[in-house]
Amino acid sequence: MITLSLNNLISRFIFLVALLLFVSGGFGAAQADPITLHARLVLGTCKDDKSKTEVSDKIRKRLAKVFKWMKYYELRSRRLGIDDGATKTVKLSKTAKIEVSNRKNGRIGVSLFSGGKMLVQKSQLLKPGSCMVLAGESGTDSAWFIVLSKDK
Amino acid sequence: MNENETELKVQALVDGELTGREAEDLRARIETDDGLRELHARLIAVRGLMAGAELPRTLPESGDFHWSKIAQSIEREDREAKRLARPAPSANWLLRWVLPFAGIACLMLLLTLQQTTKLNLSISLASDHELELSIDDLDVMTFNTEDDAMSVVWLDYSIDLQQDELDLWLD
Numbered sequence: 001m002i003t004l005s006l007n008n009l010i011s012r013f014i015f016l017v018a019l020l021l022f023v024s025g026g027f028g029a030a031q032a033d034p035i036t037l038h039a040r041l042v043l044g045t046c047k048d049d050k051s052k053t054e055v056s057d058k059i060r061k062r063l064a065k066v067f068k069w070m071k072y073y074e075l076r077s078r079r080l081g082i083d084d085g086a087t088k089t090v091k092l093s094k095t096a097k098i099e100v101s102n103r104k105n106g107r108i109g110v111s112l113f114s115g116g117k118m119l120v121q122k123s124q125l126l127k128p129g130s131c132m133v134l135a136g137e138s139g140t141d142s143a144w145f146i147v148l149s150k151d152k
Numbered sequence: 153m154n155e156n157e158t159e160l161k162v163q164a165l166v167d168g169e170l171t172g173r174e175a176e177d178l179r180a181r182i183e184t185d186d187g188l189r190e191l192h193a194r195l196i197a198v199r200g201l202m203a204g205a206e207l208p209r210t211l212p213e214s215g216d217f218h219w220s221k222i223a224q225s226i227e228r229e230d231r232e233a234k235r236l237a238r239p240a241p242s243a244n245w246l247l248r249w250v251l252p253f254a255g256i257a258c259l260m261l262l263l264t265l266q267q268t269t270k271l272n273l274s275i276s277l278a279s280d281h282e283l284e285l286s287i288d289d290l291d292v293m294t295f296n297t298e299d300d301a302m303s304v305v306w307l308d309y310s311i312d313l314q315q316d317e318l319d320l321w322l323d
Contacts, residue, residue, distance in 0.1 A: 062302050096311050114309065119290055122305050124281040130300065136307040144311045 034083040035102050035150060037126075039090060041076040042145035043138065044069035059147060062131070069143060079151070082108075098134065098146060110134060110148065126150045162188060166195040 042055055044067055052073035054060065060072045080088050082102040091097045101109040101123075109123035112134060126132055131149035138144040158181075164170050165178050182188045238244075281303060283294055291308035 062297070066297065066302075066304065093311050112307065112309070118286045119309060120286065120292055120305065120307060121284040122281060122294070122303075124303055127300075131302050133302060133304045134307065135304060136309040136311060138311050 034081045034086070035106075035108070037080045037082065037100060037108070038149045038151060039078055039080055039100070040074050040145075040147040040149075041092065042147055043073045043075055043142060044135075044145060045071050045073070045142040047071065047142075049073060055147075059131070063133075063145065063147075067135075067143065072145070092144075092146070100148065108132070108148070108150075110146075158188065159191060162192050163195055166192065166199055 040055065040059070042059070042063070043052070044063065046069055048071060052075070055063075055072045055074045059074075063072050064070070078090075080090070080100060082088050082100060084102055084104070087099050087101040089097055089099050095115045097113045099109075099111040099113065101111075103109055103123060106125050106127075107123055108126045109121060110132065111121040112119045120134075122132070122134070124132060126148070128150045131147050133148075134146040135143055161170065161178055162182065165175055170178060182192050281294065281296075283292070283305065285292060293306040294304065296303045
């Protein structure tokens with residue numbers, strides 16, 4: 001009777017250890033999964049341009065709440081799958097580019113380069129549904145926006 | 153009792169101011185004293201002459217009525233002074249109603265002006281973000297929206313978004 005109980009305890013202990021290893025391994029594997037970012041190049045302007053595609057209502061409302069421009073056109077849009085600890089480069093113009101890094105624990109880092117020289121680097125925790133914006137003026141009465149959001 | 157006091161007593165007796173035993177004692181003394189008897193007779197004679205010579209003077213109004221008129225006059229002056237000291241009824245109405253309303257209106261105007269001058273952009277300063285600048289001359293402004301749904305880095309850096317350059321939007 002005592003032997004059976006001991007065996008039962010040992011088997012339960014082994015089961016729990018296996019379960020723990022499985023869960024922790026799965027968690028580690030989840031941590032190592034690449035993140036998928038949605039990158040949009042947006043033009044903010046006050047002029048109507050039927051030839052361009054407007055951004056989604058969600059992005060437009062967020063930008064229009066803060067910035068003065070009335071129209072926001074999505075010039076380019078693409079998804080970036082970045083492995084944990086990896087970096088991807090996106091060119092904005094002949095001289096400008098951004099580097100997007102997948103850092104630990106859901107943090108991403110974005111660096112803006114101009115002529116091969118880094119201008120600014122920002123890192124933050126990007127939650128699903130939230131977005132990170134780099135912006136500046138572009139010509140007269142318009143602005144460029146790099147809108148990075150994390151897919152849910 | 154000296155002589156002067158005795159003469160005053162006699163005069164008081166003539167005026168009817170002495171009564172009872174004191175008057176009887178003094179009459180008995182007058183009967184026995186020639187000087188006092190002569191004084192008494194003289195005073196009575198003078199009193200008789202004066203009673204006939206004095207003209208009667210009567211007040212047009214009784215004394216009580218006179219004083220009551222003075223009291224009324226004083227009261228009237230007091231009431232007038234109080235009336236002048238109190239604000240007019242219209243001014244009182246102003247103080248009670250218009251001034252509080254004016255105060256509330258001023259307060260609301262002040263709050264309205266504050267709201268109009270201070271637009272709520274739902275912006276808060278970033279707290280858990282790290283920002284690194286490589287160029288000192290580059291002006292950068294960073295902030296988060298209040299719901300933390302969007303973080304913005306605004307750069308004083310112009311990019312000319314020409315269509316031919318957009319083709320470079322590739323890895």
